[in-house]
Amino acid sequence: MLTLNDSAREELEEYFADKDATPIRIFLAGGCGGPRLAMALDEPTETDAVFTEGKFTFIVDKELLETTGDLTIDANARGFTVLSEKPIASAGGGCGGCSGCGGGK
Secondary structure (H helix, E strand, C coil), X not given: CEEECHHHHHHHHXXXXXXXXXXXXXXXXXXXXXXXXXXXXXXXXXXXXXXXXXXXXXXXXXXXXXXXXXXXXXXXXXXXXEEECCCCXXXXXXXXXXXXXXXCC
């Protein structure tokens, strides 16, 4: 299941106001703070689950969805946040080597 909060819906409506609403992929991204869920415009594949929320289509790899459980998309002044029902296990993430947060050399 996927839930789109009102704040995220409003941000997406504003973004797509002058263009066709294309599918939005939810995916696992890495970074200094470890793995996190992120969004990008993309097209569905055979391995995706597809969710429709109003005029927006969201796609998530079925294996990732099994790992995350239900998803909630929210938005605030810092951008979109994708929250998962189940915690995302870190594969060693965290700081320690990237220069963006001061942990690098």
